[in-house]
Amino acid sequence: MIIKNGRVYLNGNYEKKDLRIQDGIITEISEDIKDESDSQIFDAQYMVINPGFVDPHVHLRQPGKETEETIESGTKAAARGGFTTVGAMPNVTPVPDTTDKFNKQLKLNSNADINVVQYAPITVNETGNELVDFVELQKLGAFAFSNDGKGVTNTKTMFEAMKKIKQLNSHLAAHIEDADIFGNGVINEGTKSTEFNLPGISRVAETAQLARDLALVAETGVHYHACHISTKESVEMIRVAKEKGLNVTCEVTPHHLLLSEEDIVSDDALYKMNPPLRAKEDKDALIKGIQEGVIDIIATDHAPHVASKKEGGFIGSAFGISGIETVFPLIYTKLVKESVIPLTELINLISTKPAHIFNLSAPKISVGEKANLNIIDIMDSYSIDTNDFLSKGKNTPFNNWLVYGKIKLTVCNGKVVYGG
Template sequence: MEKLLKGGRVIDPANGRDEIADLLVGDDGTIKAIGANLTAADTEVIDCAGYVVSPGLIDIHVHLRVPGQEYKEDMATGTAAAKNGGFTAIACQPNTSPPIDHSSIVKDILAQAEGADARVYVVGAVSKGLKNEELAEMSELKDAGVIGIGDDAYPVYESGFLRRAMEYCKMLDLPYVAHCEDKDITTDGVMNEGYVSTVLGLKGINRAAENIGTARNIILAETTGCHLHVLHVSTKESVEIVRHAKSLGAPVTAETCPQYFALTDEACYGYNTNAKMSPSLRTKEDQEAIVAGLIDGTLDLIATDHAPHAPHEKEQEFARAPFGMLGLETSLGLVITHLVKPGILTLSQVIEKMSVAPAKIFKLPGGSLTIGAPADITIFDPDAEWTVDVNAFKSKSRNSVLHGVTLTGKPIATLVGGR
């Protein structure tokens, strides 16, 4: 049956649209018409008055934990969490068990994702076993369907190895998706090095670890011509490094995550392991730089770095707990609360960074409400206030430092291919 989304505020940055309108979804799962006072016979009418109707949100940085770590998250719970957060598509990172380093694993993930609550894309591992010793068969990974090659959580240390990887990515027209970190500086640090780490008596991670990794990777991208996508930018220096590289025409795009403009390392007080993440939460100055980077386009998109962990893993001393925090189900609320309500970004600019840009950068379907395009649509209430309750999450895990926090902006529904 066709669906008529009635009377919503249709915001479609890709086509310059921001107006109260109706949107008709055809029975073939594509967008059929947009306009005022649309009518159609034998149609399911969805009242969208007071809601925003936008292109489906896309999160290109998700740890789905499939395969091998399904006790933290699985295909059903991960895509349900995506739907609950307003996302119609997600891209899973390769640091699974085993890593996504073989075409058979890619095919298995995509087969599991058929009929799921969100579209699932895959980032392949740069090396076999993510050991950074032998390159993965990137051509076979591409043929199997990966949208990029990455090293998240296991950044490549040896520059010559990374150069060769980038040369292959350039040849295959695949972006290199980089976790930028110099592990020689990180060593066994557990949070941002600074005042808070000193007060807590915890070993800090100097920001230079991220900054050096970012600069080195950009230089290699310029050398090889490979499109580099920088994951989860968190420091003011990394923002400036990316900004300078873009001014010189470097083939680089970059993202940040809501936690880096919504939280600081003060969230670690009380030894709250849910605030332990990589990169670490930073300072107020870093927050301000992240926001400035979003405003001027240095940071192209907003992703979540959704990183589920089982309760028993987070319920131990800070130094032993794993890095990571849930993100899919709180992202939109954090963005509207911290960027839209204060007037920093408009809703259109937010949708650009959470839908249009990820689709464009990774050459994915979606990102617009163009007639004839797949009906991947997010409907959300930009004014709804709600309190985060981790026990109501669709995710299998509960590791969020936001439990009990009130946010503004709540997803109402998603459509994936009209469904």
């Protein structure tokens, strides 16, 4: 394949170049590549060519909930979103908490269209206080450990887990939630919980747990990654932790960057996520955290559900949004085009930095590298239509939003996995 006339992301900047891919490898980058064979030509006029995106926080649902997503459907959706690597959370059934279960999970992951790296849980079955065998699970390929979907409530358990994960020089990705404070909440404790008479989720359910964890990080030195932060207090705590030199990183989701509780106009479960949409001042603090580098990356927390779980109101419905197919166009339209962040920083947030944080192979457009890239027409505007989703989950509050930036082609390990 020869990709011509596009702007290629090279060393942090875009340059007008042509690319040649041969046997899955980028073999040439120059200003005008001549077609001397029967190569497929892709005209990328007015398009940008980026390193493949990396999302360290997705839920592929298989095994256990194949009606909501499968590894095949979820990774096809990821490819449509421009991703070439995703990190699969372990809250499936059964949880891959033993070597046997983990091996079976890896076998399922081999059905993926793109690179899937697998989390192992922190505790057995993601419940209680019994720690998994971190050493053996890392040997099998666990790139990090997380109980995502559930906070580790017991402080001693989290302390011991951090010490063991630190010894392995691995990563702990924390779902920050104090379950006792969270209670039976379904929406942010604020104006909308009052308006709709719904049980609220206190922001302290996040911030109290984060404060505890940061104290433990200061003692253990483990790499601690805070998943989907949502409050202005969390941003500030992470800022202070970094200033103190703690080994802390964090992520924010597109929905927490672009929506607040003010956008919820009815008791609509498409706006139900965990953590919940907070106040506008929290959203503003998250954007500022991105601009100032306090927040390291954008991750989707892709959480697909069947329609029946999201059709009603907040009570009794599932938490989560199907987000892996919409992250680039949403952030490009609302933050890049409106000059909140530059395009190069968006690529950093969803490609380069996620890989570096978790010691994954970073997609790089360079001669001799495997072709892991996407091509995006940033001039192409369209309305998000869940009927077009390749994910089984159509649950998003962004349906019908007008966006710019359509992914035209995704190449993973030299193979076209979307477009063509």
